Amino acid sequence: ETGVTQSPTHLIKTRGQQVTLRCSSQSGHNTVSWYQQALGQGPQFIFQYYREEENGRGNFPPRFSGLQFPNYSSELNVNALELDDSALYLCASRDRGSAGYTFGSGTRLTVV
Amino acid sequence: GQNIDQPTEMTATEGAIVQINCTYQTSGFNGLFWYQQHAGEAPTFLSYNVLDGLEEKGRFSSFLSRSKGYSYLLLKELQMKDSASYLCAVRDLYNQGGKLIFGQGTELSVKP
Numbered sequence: 001e002t003g004v005t006q007s008p009t010h011l012i013k014t015r016g017q018q019v020t021l022r023c024s025s026q027s028g029h030n031t032v033s034w035y036q037q038a039l040g041q042g043p044q045f046i047f048q049y050y051r052e053e054e055n056g057r058g059n060f061p062p063r064f065s066g067l068q069f070p071n072y073s074s075e076l077n078v079n080a081l082e083l084d085d086s087a088l089y090l091c092a093s094r095d096r097g098s099a100g101y102t103f104g105s106g107t108r109l110t111v112v
Numbered sequence: 113g114q115n116i117d118q119p120t121e122m123t124a125t126e127g128a129i130v131q132i133n134c135t136y137q138t139s140g141f142n143g144l145f146w147y148q149q150h151a152g153e154a155p156t157f158l159s160y161n162v163l164d165g166l167e168e169k170g171r172f173s174s175f176l177s178r179s180k181g182y183s184y185l186l187l188k189e190l191q192m193k194d195s196a197s198y199l200c201a202v203r204d205l206y207n208q209g210g211k212l213i214f215g216q217g218t219e220l221s222v223k224p
Contacts (some may be wrong), residue, residue: 032212035212043155043199043214045213048210056210091211099142101145105153
């Protein structure tokens with residue numbers, strides 16, 4: 001299987017709710033990163049996982065959490081959603097020997 | 113601090129050449145990436161520079177000067193489909209697991 005797939009593509013949630021976004025990476029891609037991209041801005045780093053352990057985190061509060069699974073899939077969980085969490089959430093993965101990251105097409109989250 | 117600057121918008125004519133500049137200041141450096149992103153889609157990889165100099169790939173070339181903290185993306189023989197956002201990103205190896213730090217993106221409009 002090739003490429004990085006994310007689900008769902010679009011999601012609408014109410015302020016205060018919780019959301020789980022999913023990403024399926026290419027086989028062998030044991031590094032996965034999550035980014036938040038607000039409209040008209042570049043992606044902002046949320047966190048990164050390597051072999052199921054978080055090994056880097058950006059300036060996001062603890063209500064943003066993640067998991068990576070042995071089958072190269074991962075999740076981004078956001079609790080207590082706020083209106084400012086409305087954005088495109090991107091998953092990117094790579095294998096250890098590669099410098100380049102492959103991005104998924106993202107999940108567009110709208111918080112109302 | 114960490115900062116990546118690129119112009120917000122550029123306009124060019126079909127068939128022409130355009131250069132998109134990027135300057136960066138990061139605490140660690142392990143390569144500079146250029147991505148293309150069409151509206152509502154995933155960023156797609158264009159180029160990667162880790163050593164000084166020019167990398168050419170078809171109509172696209174990318175240049176890096178590490179001493180100046182400067183890169184540019186050169187697009188030749190512009191086509192209408194090149195209208196997109198172009199993201200400059202630096203890989204910061206020594207902090208947070210090698211995250212990508214993105215600029216805000218340059219929105220390129222190609223006109224007939």
